[in-house]
Amino acid sequence: MLLVYLGAMVWLAWRTGITVDEPAHLLSAYLYWAGQDKLEPNDMPPAIKIASGWVAHLTGFPIPYNSTSRWRSR
Numbered sequence: 001m002l003l004v005y006l007g008a009m010v011w012l013a014w015r016t017g018i019t020v021d022e023p024a025h026l027l028s029a030y031l032y033w034a035g036q037d038k039l040e041p042n043d044m045p046p047a048i049k050i051a052s053g054w055v056a057h058l059t060g061f062p063i064p065y066n067s068t069s070r071w072r073s074r
Contacts, residue, residue: 029053030061 025044031037032049034057 025052026056027063030056030063033057
């Protein structure tokens with residue numbers, strides 16, 4: 001039974017991805033390190049942002065600041 005469950009989880013992760021909101025969490029963690037995190041909702045605790053944003057901060061995560069008017073207004 002456990003092998004069937006494992007197979008189903010691997011298939012679902014391959015087919016649909018792990019989660020759909022990871023890009024938003026990665027961006028939020030990067031902006032937290034840069035001191036610019038103003039994204040709503042503020043539902044992630046700082047410890048998670050510190051742990052998940054250091055790689056993006058060190059490698060220089062590209063952010064299109066001027067791509068939309070919505071980004072400029074926030």
